Amino acid sequence: MDNNDVLLKVENLCQYFKMGPTMELKAVDNVSFEVHKGEVFGLVGESGCGKTTTGRSIIKLYDITSGNVYFEGQRICAGIRSYKDAVRAAKAEYRQEAGEVKKLIKEDRKNGVTEVRAEYSERLKNAEEKLHAVMVEQTANIKSAKFDDKYCNKQYAETQMQKVRENFEPQLAALNPESAEYKELEKQFKEELRLAKKDRIMNKMQMIFQDPIASLDPRMTVRDIIAEGLIIRGVRNKKYIDEQVYKMLDLVGLVPEHANRYPHEFSGGQRQRIGIARAIILNPDLIIADEPISALDVSIQAQVINLLNDLRNSLGLTIMFIAHDLSVVKYFSDKIGVMYFGKMVELATSDELFAHPLHPYTKSLLSAIPVPDPDYEKNRKRIVYNPIAEHDYSVDKPVMRDIGNGHLIYCNEAEFERYKAEINS
Template sequence: MSEPLLSVQGLEKHFPVTKGLLQRQVAAVKAVDGVSFEVRKGETLGLVGESGCGKTTTGRLITRLIEPTGGKIVFEGNDITHMSQGKMRPLRRDVQMIFQDPYSSLNPRHTVGAIVGAPFRIQGIKTEQGVKKAVQDILELVGLNPEHYNRYPHEFSGGQRQRIGIARTLALKPKLIIADEPVSALDVSIQAQVVNLLEDLQNELDLTYVVIAHDLSVVRHISDRVAVMYLGKLVELADRKSLYESPMHPYTNALLSAVPIPDPKRRVERERIRLQGDVPSPLNPPPACRFHTRCWKAQEICKTVEPPLQKLAPGHEVACHFPENAPAAAAEAAPAAV
């Protein structure tokens, strides 16, 4: 099997909390706390979880928009964890990000041509037929009219603005794209168009995606594998079919029980799992299993021993002492393996 395009090992990001005139650190917000996963060339990894679980922070760490506190980020076999900004500049051609809000991610004072053409100017790249022709070709690729080159962002709808953002991301033909909630700010009718566009571009340009989302319906449609985050940690990682048909972690089961079902009969028959209480603060997360304060299966071991992320089925990893839907032998061995 080929080496992964991206490998994240024990990734951490702790934001310091300071106090007093001297700004002395008194605590830390553990936004990302020991996350590990791999992404292979051409695949799509979905990263899901409730708001505040650390998904977006993980994406920004991978693209080095923020500095990690600990762990390792390896891209194409090169450790980029603490690479200097000067050395990161050429690498940014290969690693790009689609931002969540198409309204705030585009400079309203710049034309579409200037926005999409910015990567060429920043990287000092020249094209055979000029930057304008290259930008117009990219606009056409994402479903926009090349004549929109001289228009401004306020002249476009939300879906069109997101296409402009995607066009800017594609300008330098990246290998890896981190898509941070790429459709959450759009109308439902437009969401499907953008998701289909991302899939078409992946097939046409051989792209690799990490798609960050809280909408499990979108993730199911576009992802090959899915990683579930809770309070800064991965609690389940599996291929799409396995995770949606046989989720093992109680938290994943709760998330899936909230996904809308178009069939009225199945919707009535399905048991809705309602989690009690709010997500604990990452400033002071619960000890051991961080989900135990809201879990209906929690026992004493969940409060004292942190469950490791371990493989309980082919391609299916879960961090739980008492997993659901697991093969009998694996489920029996899970608590003892801690």
């Protein structure tokens, strides 16, 4: 697929939480993936593996520790830990080299050589230059990361304003400034410019939160909940807002009469629909749906999935769908990422993952899916994943490796060879 089609790119994302003065919890550790336009990307893994944290990091609810997130090619999140680590490593290397050279000079002195040998000065000079180069490079990286992280919305608003100007200015230039037509167009131009100034790249992605009860303010009416995004965005036209709210209610299968009610008057499935309506009113490109159905009855689960699927087609949405088991994402996702304990352990297209699951954790998740066949079910064995027994990473270290067809797997060299044999057998 064309690289221009990448809507969301997550690159070496790390989100570490401080747990006391020295401890850190690596909730998300070096996770990378890409989501193409129009795709549904399923992110699965057991409770606590870092799925929600990944979603919340992408929409900037946290300052990420390290890595980058790009949306439509623009960097929206950037952590600086890796750059700081590079500086620290370079300083340590410099200290080591300088220490060794000093030792050699000292030995020379002991042996009566008072002059510092040229090769020693050369080594010191090289070490200094190397450190300096790293410092310059990483300082620039840190500066640009901080800038992009902080001003991504502002940069986006500026490009949007520029687009509005480019659209209106030539049209205005062709008209007589005294004409009514000019005045009307100018009014429209000013209004669009005002809205573009408030446009936020972060509005292009919306999250549907895991808990439909906690994520809706009980004191707000459904209308106010759904309209909130528009109002924050600076829309003032009440009639337009009402129209949009009704349109969203209709899209998610609710009726206008629901607008004046409060969240507690709705069932779980309906609340999730309200959450979806709130998410789509700003016309986002990406929806991050965080286990939108796990709190619902099975029959309602299918309805919400169908709704998301319909919206994906009618609104051209790209969806990142978080779930804790594979059965839910199987038919709905184009691509699936499996997370375990903060790490992405396997990443492949949905078809590929189900045809050739390789990582033992993926296999264990698959073995948990019930099959509508009583004979098979009787004998179905759940595979339990035990990482300590499964992997020996003491010497041969694991990284993400591509086994072909964009099928990525977190493994060491020895496992990689084994998986390759397995996939070809």
